[in-house]
Amino acid sequence: MKRRSLVLVTVDCLRADHVGFQGYSRPVTPFLDLLAKESVVFTNAIVAGVPTYFSVPAMLASRYPLSLGRDVVGIAPHEPTIASAMRQAGSSTAAFLAANPYLSSRFGYHEDFETFCDFLTDSLADGATLSRAAEDKSLSDFNRRVRMFSRGTHLTAAAYDELYFWYCQWRSWRENVSMDGLRRYPAADVIVDQACSWLSGIGDQPFFLWLHLMDPHYPHYPPQEALAALGLSHFTARRARVLNSAWNRDDIGPQRLRRYRERILSLYDAGVYWVDKQISRLVSALREWQRWDETIFALTADHGEEFLEQGGRYHSPVTMREELVRVPLLVRMPGVSSRTAKGPFSLIHLAPTLLEAAGIAPPDTFQGRSRWDQLSTGTDLPSELAIAESVGTGKNILRADERMRPCQMAVRGEAYKLVINFNEKAERLYDLRSDPREQSPLPAGVARAERARLLQAAREHLQKTRHNQNSDLALRARLRELRHAVS
């Protein structure tokens, strides 16, 4: 079989229900919607972990995130990945990652990429969107004292927090700011520019290109062009800053936060639109260079995002809700008919499937299985359960001892989903057909056989992944952590 090239685009925080090809009504993904018509669309793609540091190893190395031990984060040194397999097969490899600190050489992501650019410059790493008032030292001293006194009663504490928040906004309102200036990561156009420049220099060699785009990630400062395209030009940079700051408040409850939700969603959608527009540009370039017809293209996300559906924001790995674990997945493979795969599809299977589609045998260490056979022949994908796992939040997830906590696990079937919280020693079973928003866990006595089936799958998963740990990879990863810990 002819060797093919591969483009993998991972979009941080992109929810499955915020792309047009999965039914979203706002026209944020016009290009991807068209591409979906010639692709395989997996409407129930499930990540293997939340957030980024637990999700991406499954996508690149086809490994469950906790299977090397919960003290391991990232790709283990010399761990086989899509990149290593493609490189060994003679492809050029490059990664352009939009400044997500968890996807850096510190965590082994650079290995086997001949060109690796994570955009983690100092200015991006410490860019703060909080107002300068909060950073003024003399003011901070004064405020610290006032704040201390205000903690006397709940009422005075709330009054202080409210006044201080709006005081900061008032101070920062006078600053001349732009969306581009406030953004904390490079926007998709910057990443695609770099990718196109790299592609233009590799001739007709097969390649593997990985892009990680951050545009839908908080804080939301989409380009004005994206806002204008969605009829949202009234969002100025100043307004966006107030909204982002308000959305980030810890001192007010979900009820008050809810008043910002729709506007935050608009900013988020504009980020998604920008991703779509830049991917369109990338595909145009590949077409122009006559590389598109030989290229496999996959787009997915590392996890979704919560917008107060059950009171949560962002993507904390506590609930394993559908908003977090279900992500878009679109795979366009030359010669493969378009179709929609509706059953649960774990992203653990993505890497072996993409490699086989590219004509390369997946490494033995991969825990997922290629579905290339079924996709290329148009036969049904096996009906299976998808498992996602993570460790709850500590103060600093980068410290291994903070990750020594009980995990959360979701076992996602087509109709039922079981969420196990090992910390609370409790499980919740949902019937997604009647309760897609996971609002009412089924009582213990209901659907006992389903509960037992999913529990059994969880047990088998633990036995398989933890007992058969690849001790060589685990040791290497642990040594890398130790080197960082002691130096």
Place this chain on the structure above:
Amino acid sequence: MAEYRTVHLPEDLCAAAEKWTPKRFESLEALLRFLLAEIVKEDGSKLDQAEEQMIQDRLRDLGYI
């Protein structure tokens, strides 16, 4: 009283490690002791066992094992 074992390491490796050794370790031996203790630590496997046990208990409650 703890027993000790003599381990032979190449001189050039020891010298390079001594050069690299961070200040918090008074000697190469201290660094090696720390590293080995960290490597054999079994915090994670205890949690793994507890999690597996919890599922087993639930399956037993439901009458499936």
